Amino acid sequence: MAKILVTGGCGYIGSHTIVDLIENGYDVISADNNSRSNPAILYGVEQITGKKVKNYKVDLCSFDDTHAIFQENEDIEGIIHFAAYKAVGESVEKPLMYFENNLNSLINLLKCVQEFDVPYFVFSSSCTVYGNPESIPVTESTPIKPAESPYGWSKQMSETIIQEFAKNSSCNNILLRYFNPAGAHPSVAIGEMPLGRPQNLVPAITQTAIGRISKMMVFGNDYSTRDGSCIRDFIHVSDLAHAHTLALQFLENKNNNTNCEVFNLGTGNGVTVLEAILAFEKVSGQKLNYEIGSRRAGDVVAIYANNDLAKNVLGWNPAYTLDDIMDTAWKWELKLKADETVFGVINKGLN
Ligand code: WQD
Numbered sequence: 001m002a003k004i005l006v007t008g009g010c011g012y013i014g015s016h017t018i019v020d021l022i023e024n025g026y027d028v029i030s031a032d033n034n035s036r037s038n039p040a041i042l043y044g045v046e047q048i049t050g051k052k053v054k055n056y057k058v059d060l061c062s063f064d065d066t067h068a069i070f071q072e073n074e075d076i077e078g079i080i081h082f083a084a085y086k087a088v089g090e091s092v093e094k095p096l097m098y099f100e101n102n103l104n105s106l107i108n109l110l111k112c113v114q115e116f117d118v119p120y121f122v123f124s125s126s127c128t129v130y131g132n133p134e135s136i137p138v139t140e141s142t143p144i145k146p147a148e149s150p151y152g153w154s155k156q157m158s159e160t161i162i163q164e165f166a167k168n169s170s171c172n173n174i175l176l177r178y179f180n181p182a183g184a185h186p187s188v189a190i191g192e193m194p195l196g197r198p199q200n201l202v203p204a205i206t207q208t209a210i211g212r213i214s215k216m217m218v219f220g221n222d223y224s225t226r227d228g229s230c231i232r233d234f235i236h237v238s239d240l241a242h243a244h245t246l247a248l249q250f251l252e253n254k255n256n257n258t259n260c261e262v263f264n265l266g267t268g269n270g271v272t273v274l275e276a277i278l279a280f281e282k283v284s285g286q287k288l289n290y291e292i293g294s295r296r297a298g299d300v301v302a303i304y305a306n307n308d309l310a311k312n313v314l315g316w317n318p319a320y321t322l323d324d325i326m327d328t329a330w331k332w333e334l335k336l337k338a339d340e341t342v343f344g345v346i347n348k349g350l351n
Helices: 012-023 041-049 063-072 088-093 095-116 150-167 201-209 237-252 273-284 308-314 322-338 344-348
Strands: 003-007 027-031 054-056 076-081 120-126 172-178 180-182 216-219 234-236 260-265 290-293
Touching (some): 012 027, 012 041, 012 237, 027 063, 088 095, 120 237, 180 201, 201 322, 234 322, 237 308
Parallel strands (some): 003 027, 120 172
16 A cells, blocks of 8 residues: 655645545555644544544654654655645735745655655645736646746745756656635535634635624725636635545556646636625525625736646546535534534634
8 A cells, every 4th residue: 555645634635635545545644733734634534534644743844854754654655745835815925934934845855755765746736826827727838927926936936846856856746736725525524724814715705604704805806807806716625635646646657758747726617706705605595794805915817727638637527516615615614613622722713
């Protein structure tokens, strides 16, 4: 059973990917310093899979601590690297924190990939690498424009570091460019647990609907889009998780032509912020309390994916709809409120 190291395994996409990996026969360990996550999520992973997943509470910015994981697990056959800061707005306010964390952790991991000869490396990249694209939907060969935020720059730089590393390495790498991950596992045993006030749209919607946030802001309705609000491609986190399993299998089956391949992971459907709010209200039956505010620095106006490559090459077929996203996200928010005991620590951190 191949052992996979998932960094950021206590995080939102990381925990959902661990579930999918286990369900597909992998042995998984996590490395997560829990600076932005709660290890309690692994109880939910165990509830779904029946497996206890070991988490190494390690800051990947420490080479020695990162190296120690590989010394203890010389049988790591693949790495899926999620651990990074990922809030566009916050990155505008704290650029150096984003560059230091996101780049140092990556470089330390790649040094270990080299030393321990790890054959497969899957990287959590982002559609933010495209900046404000000239045309949408974006394909993997859409010209990369200047990033709109330090977060986007950190992902562009990370991709370049991996591409250059791959030129002189036997490791096989895949860059997965996520669009907007949202929703929760259909069992509602795991979901998104933002620490403090959520930066992302869907948790902001559900926390407003449940009363944790009194009123949410829509950051701008004066963009050149069909209703003035930004356009995004919301992809269900469980669809996104399964793409990682498929990416690993793709590499294990030696189907890759180069040792650094890129795939867009989006549904191919562009949805405006206001349309997303309407979808939530329809699915949940809740009227959302929001107001239109000013634009948020760092926001891309409109982006959604051409996902043909992931479909045709990885055999990936996203199954969940926008309504499924809103339904599972809402059910998860209701569960968080009901299970304050289980997630008490995390809930106390919310405003
Ligand atoms: C979406 C839209 C906001 C909150 C995310 C991830 C990033 C990357 C790409 C994976 C924007 C608007 C939001 C709110 C709002 N994913 N919004 N009110 O910025 O597209 O980036 O997807 O790597 O990691 O962060 O997502 O959800 O923050 O914003 O109006 O309270 O919703 O202005 O137009 P974003 P987001």
